[in-house]
Amino acid sequence: MDRLIGTRLARFLIPAVFLALMLALWEFAVAAGWLRRLLFPPPSRLIGSAIELASVGVPVGNTLLYNASVTLARILAGFIGALVLAIPLGLLIGSRPLLDRATQPIVGFCRSVATLSLLPLALVWFGIGETSKIFLIGYGCFWVMLSNVIAAVRLVDPVLLNAARTMDIPEHRLFMRVVLPATLPRIAAGARIALGVGFMVIVGAEMIGTVTGLGALIMEARTFYRTDITMIGMLAIGILGLVLTSALARLETRLMPWLPRGNAEAG
């Protein structure tokens, strides 16, 4: 048995068998009347709902794929907007110690504010349209990203700068030649964390003022006591997050082939 655990087949098979067992137990618990069907729809019911959601849609026309694509578009808009602003700003702040010192409390504070607590403000500022949702995702991603980029610059090993200096690289070119490539891995790690934040924010952001998106779907389902739809929605968000995160990790290993293998998956 111990010898089996290490093999590749076992690595896939063991969690799969365990998952199947848990699902079977759930199905059985509902059938036996230990769990109420309305509150804990069994896996067999969920499969049916998933097919309904994917083909007809709830409300009719809003298919699962459509909702997922709306959610994905919002996340990407907020996430990419945050990166575009936070990376240059973080590089600037990180390489100016005075600026770093001056902004530290602000960055720390804004990062700590629970993004969804800004929801009422966002609604007042930007209305109930797309802008307020993208703003909330962008806000959450931005501060996480900014503090990671600042730290990335601060943590560049001074020995690398000194090594470049012994090679007659002038001070004004150290940034492009050394600082930027040296910070890339930490910036990428920051992006992965920020994306996770985006996924946490999106559901809340979609709960008000819209009928599209996976967050809206989950909320709508509650009004009709469709716990099965809520669960499918959760599942869809989870899968979307997993796909996006692993795409980012793959991009990372492609862009930074020098990183030790497994680095991207671990962080």
Place this chain on the structure above:
Amino acid sequence: MEVANLGMNDRPMRSGAGPAMLAEPMPDAANGGTDPIIRIAGVGKRFASDTQGSEPVLDAIDLTIRDNEFVVLLGRSGCGKTTLLNIVAGLEKATSGSVLVANRPVTGPGGGKGMVFQQNALFPWLTAARNVMFAAQSRGQSKAEAAALAAELLRLVGLDAVGDKYPSELSGGMQQRVAIARALALDPAILLMDEPFGALDELTRNEMQDELLRVWQVRRKTVLFVTHSIWEALMLADRIVVLAPRPGRIVLERSVDQPRPRSRTNPGLLALHEAIWQALQAR
């Protein structure tokens, strides 16, 4: 009149410049007549954070190093040996005194002063060959020239097959070989080495010492090498300079006349080991 004269004679003596220098014995005359390439004169160093009245990191260090000489700075942690090396490299500023390399005062890093650091100073985003090329291109070589030089230098340090590997894929010993090749790619007048083998296991360390001597015999350079290992100093050096801490000062200078490769059972080296051991006890 008399008072004025005294003052005139006094000043150049203290600053170590002017007519008084002519009266100094030429240090190179005793050592085969080659030119001094590094002149460290009265170098002292205090950090801004030092408390009033504490001893300086370095106090009035005088050291002259001949062209192609292999000098080892030896001392315990905190004796200021790395600080002295950094001052020669131009990475730190001395509080007092002066350093001349090839008769020009050191004002900053670069300008033909190659350096090998303790560890992890290779650019992790560049392959071994690209790291070496970075140095070659920094002194104006074309990409093709730099690639050829990198291949040649990697072969010299015994790494012909790993040019396209990243530093993270190399062992500690291999990384330091690349670092040596990179420093040589600058075609430096002097090579400064800051405990380059300090992070390696003892066997690898011994191999690297042999390797360094082999490379040094092919590409003659002036080497200033910092270590806290007496045996490393004995294996490598033409001359060993022992530093003691607080204030950082030279407490012993010995030439090592044994031919290389040297054996640890050599009675001359054993006697020298004892003398250095005694000197290192100084506080």
